[in-house]
């Protein structure tokens with residue numbers, strides 16, 4: 499099988515699996531919890547955690563104890579691919595919803611299962627409406643004691659480095675006065691590269707870093723907070739991916 503065909507088959511299988519299993523999971527969610535609620539994430543997680551076996555992926559997780567903070571928190575992580583959903587569900591704490599682009603809602607059963615799980619949809623093309631949605635989330639996450647997971651790069655990036663962070667996640671953490679917990683996944687580049695049609699089995703290292711407090715911070719501190727998270731996460735990314743630093747780029 500040529501690598502291109504192999505890649506296409508494996509990605510198609512992944513999408514088909516997502517569509518079919520979402521439909522099944524949606525039925526389970528509706529029967530058990532009756533509608534849109536973060537409680538459905540437990541069901542979704544149980545289904546998605548089996549996906550890794552189909553693709554020969556292994557996760558090596560460190561720092562899970564850092565999720566054990568009392569009450570709400572903001573989780574930020576790097577975003578490499580549509581495959582990230584597997585890594586997300588591998589470590590997802592209870593009572594945690596993700597922020598996603600609203601286009602995902604229209605992916606058939608996948609959109610439905612995200613809706614049922616309580617995913618917060620934002621319109622990235624309208625900063626003002628996205629900010630409004632996220633300010634609302636800053637209030638509800640405190641009253642409803644939920645954690646929120648945001649990909650601060652705002653889009654997928656599979657280069658082995660981080661894109662500059664968008665500010666929304668950090669405004670959210672400061673407005674809600676909740677700690678920021680960074681999560682870093684090692685680079686996929688050794689086993690997954692859509693440009694070169696590479697998709698083999700592989701191991702992914704995941705590290706949940708210690709929470710960064712935001713009590714007392716104001717909107718003036720958002721840039722600092724974002725920069726701090728960015729540099730910690732970038733260092734961790736290079737360490738987990740086996741790069742000694744930014745100077746050494748495997749591409």
Ligand SMILES: CCCCCCCC/C=C\CCCCCCCC(=O)SCCNC(=O)CCNC(=O)[C@H](O)C(C)(C)COP(=O)(O)OP(=O)(O)OC[C@H]1O[C@@H](n2cnc3c(N)ncnc32)[C@H](O)[C@@H]1OP(=O)(O)O
Pocket residue numbers: 516517519520523542545546577583596597598599602608611612615617620621622625628629630632633648649650651652653663664665666667669670
């Ligand atoms: C059972 C089987 C199942 C199988 C199927 C699977 C189902 C699994 C179920 C569930 C898994 C769910 C998985 C979901 C995954 C989704 C992934 C994605 O979709 S990633 C894309 C969307 N995510 C984001 O975009 C990040 C969030 N983005 C932001 O936070 C941005 O900041 C945003 C959109 C709010 C604005 O973006 P800007 O592009 O305009 O850029 P900026 O520079 O950040 O903001 C402009 C100015 O506004 C200020 N600003 C931003 N937010 C503010 C705020 N809240 N308050 C005040 N100012 C704010 C900033 O400080 C900046 O101003 P100054 O340059 O600093 O002066």
Ligand SMILES: CCCCCCCC/C=C\CCCCCCCC(=O)OC[C@@H](O)COP(=O)(O)O
Pocket residue numbers: 512513514516517579580581582583599602604605606607608652653654655
């Ligand atoms: C009836 C309509 C049928 C539509 C068929 C669509 C088939 C696709 C099915 C499953 C694909 C698996 C989806 C897993 C969810 C992962 C979410 C995700 O990672 O979205 C990418 C988004 O964060 C970043 O957006 P961009 O990188 O800016 O883009």
